[in-house]
Amino acid sequence: MGLRVxxxxxxxxxxxxxxxxxxxxxxxxxxxxxSIFIKLRTSRSSAGLSLQTLATLVTARCLHIGSHFVKLxxxxxxxPWIMFPTVDVVNAALGIICVVLMTxxxxxxxxxxxxxxxxxxxxKLELLPKQTMSLVQRNIIAMSxxxxxxxxxxxxxxxxxxxxxxxxxxxxxxxxxxxCAVALLxxxxxxxxxxxxxxxxxxxxxxxxxxxxxxxxxxFFYPSVYRWSYPDNRGIQMASEILxxxxxxxxxYYWTKSRIRGQTEVVLGELV
Numbered sequence: 001m002g003l004r005v006x007x008x009x010x011x012x013x014x015x016x017x018x019x020x021x022x023x024x025x026x027x028x029x030x031x032x033x034x035s036i037f038i039k040l041r042t043s044r045s046s047a048g049l050s051l052q053t054l055a056t057l058v059t060a061r062c063l064h065i066g067s068h069f070v071k072l073x074x075x076x077x078x079x080p081w082i083m084f085p086t087v088d089v090v091n092a093a094l095g096i097i098c099v100v101l102m103t104x105x106x107x108x109x110x111x112x113x114x115x116x117x118x119x120x121x122x123x124k125l126e127l128l129p130k131q132t133m134s135l136v137q138r139n140i141i142a143m144s145x146x147x148x149x150x151x152x153x154x155x156x157x158x159x160x161x162x163x164x165x166x167x168x169x170x171x172x173x174x175x176x177x178x179x180c181a182v183a184l185l186x187x188x189x190x191x192x193x194x195x196x197x198x199x200x201x202x203x204x205x206x207x208x209x210x211x212x213x214x215x216x217x218x219x220f221f222y223p224s225v226y227r228w229s230y231p232d233n234r235g236i237q238m239a240s241e242i243l244x245x246x247x248x249x250x251x252x253y254y255w256t257k258s259r260i261r262g263q264t265e266v267v268l269g270e271l272v
Contacts, residue, residue: 014225015077021218022074026087028211029061032204033094037101039200045109046102048194048201052115052143052186054102056150058095060179063172064088072165072173074218112138114193117186118145146186154178161233181244184208188251197266202255209248216241 036054040046067073068085076084102110119142154175163170184205191197219238245252251268258266 011225012078014221016079018218018222018225019076019079021214021221022076022084023079023087025211025214025218026084026091028207028214029091030087030094031207032057032211033091033098035200035204035207036098037094039198039204040098040101040106042200043198044106046106047109047111048190048198049102049110050115050117050187050190051099051102051110051139052117052146053183054095054099055143056146056179056183056186058092058099060176060183061088061092061095063176063179065092066172067176070169070172072169111190114190115139115186116142117189118142118149142186146182150175150179150182153182161236163233177240181240181247184248188248191251191268195268197268199264199266202251202258202266205248205251206255209245209252212241212244212248216245 036049039049064073065085065088068088073084075081116138119138154171154177157174157178158167158171161170161174163173165173187201187205191201216238219234219241222234251266254268255266
């Protein structure tokens, strides 16, 4: 009897840990948007922030809310279910507020010339019109490249990722996952131009990485809680999260280095 109670308690604790991994991931995302919001309100400037990245992350969070309605979201075993969609809605709402602030109140400080990830391909292939284009038009083209890239990669991801759902539902899931994976590329591109990143923007990236790490822990420990249970795509999901963290690895290294040195900015490369 004692062994049964002990095993049941251990199972319950393991389930709480898995629930906690998802909660920590969601609250890390909340921290990313809070970092952006505080940065905008305290500095009264959107300098250094990529609108491409911010808009893509917000779009991803809005898509994530839909996962609750199509029953793709993780169902908690211990924590109350309502906590999860509530945090998702708050995340999306705060992200939308940040986009509104950036495109409205602080748009004059937005560095349009630097937020041009993807435009280089059009220039190399000479696909842009010969006449002079405004920075806004160039940024729209750059963002269209990002979303086209997401759509194409999502299809190839669908071919690899196993699913028992319909094509549309499976592709929806793949599109969301790929969008999250490439969302920070424009921001990292901007960082490499300045070489110096304010701490709040640095925290924005680090909290995204923390969210990935929490999700990775969830998938890694899942079979330890639910013995002999291996969800579809567990290995692929773990590989995806590891790849996402590795993409941010270079920045995380310099962020850690700057924190150890007590610097007020994240210094990339050898600019010290």
